[in-house]
């Protein structure tokens with residue numbers, strides 16, 4: 001089972017405490033090897049993601065903190081005569097895919113004896129964290145950008161978390177939470193702590209079970225990139241276990257107004273990408289935690305990055321709703337991005353629909 005280590009100095013994660021960066025050198029944290037998946041060890045009597053518990057690298061004594069996340073449906077739609085699989089991640093307990101990672105993250109926090117923690121988010125991760133913290137009876141303080149949607153803010157507060165609205169762009173909320181972490185708070189970062197990635201990887205195992213094979217292509221929104229990195233790690237585990245011959249093609253989708261991954265993949269030389277206002281608030285991340293990993297993955301053979309024009313987002317949101325699929329604008333960007341690529345990327349194509357339309361006012 002892989003362990004967490006510093007990506008720079010390779011020191012192992014401390015045996016006590018919950019730092020979100022290497023305490024020795026400040027480097028980022030990651031698992032020291034691929035996820036080990038053994039389909040003979042799947043615990044079919046456990047709900048949702050927990051049947052894959054042996055892949056989570058849980059601390060000794062970690063309890064299951066669950067609200068029934070995972071096991072979401074795969075629904076088929078037709079576009080231009082081709083079938084598209086829609087992975088309905090909005091059907092998770094708090095209305096977004098984040099719950100898969102948060103359930104594992106909060107289980108790990110509880111195993112280390114945390115009593116309270118802070119988190120920052122455009123809304124979905126904050127709502128998810130607030131819910132699982134409540135479930136585990138942990139105190140939660142969530143920093144969100146002032147522009148975060150009303151339903152997400154109401155949801156965070158309803159779970160009993162302390163909501164801190166930070167004026168300015170998404171990055172201002174990130175700076176505020178890092179200041180709190182600097183004063184000793186446990187920073188339950190869904191972006192910097194790798195605990196949740198094996199939880200997100202369960203999307204890959206479920207798709208394999210639902211399709212009886214690997215998808216040809218995966219299309220997913222990218223903010224920090226944890227969703228796509230987690231899914232990719234899941235497919236790597238399936239390849240390593242001999243269940244599938246190769247990984248799918250990956251299409252990462254960003255909103256053009258804040259598209260640092262797309263910018264890095266398509267620009268060379270100086271300057272920096274914009275952090276513009278977009279209704280796809282869930283992918284408005286100026287400095288993605290998984291930027292380097294994704295740039296390496298999406299090198300043109302294994303995948304690509306698309307940026308969706310702002311004017312195309314609401315029409316995609318409405319078109320999906322017109323087919324009975326109610327997702328937030330952040331999720332709808334994949335519907336827009338896929339249209340020029342129909343027939344040009346491997347099939348079957350699966351779109352990850354990340355969050356509920358009820359989160360958007």
Ligand SMILES: [Zn+2]
Nearest residue numbers: 006009022025
């Ligand atoms: Zn280090």
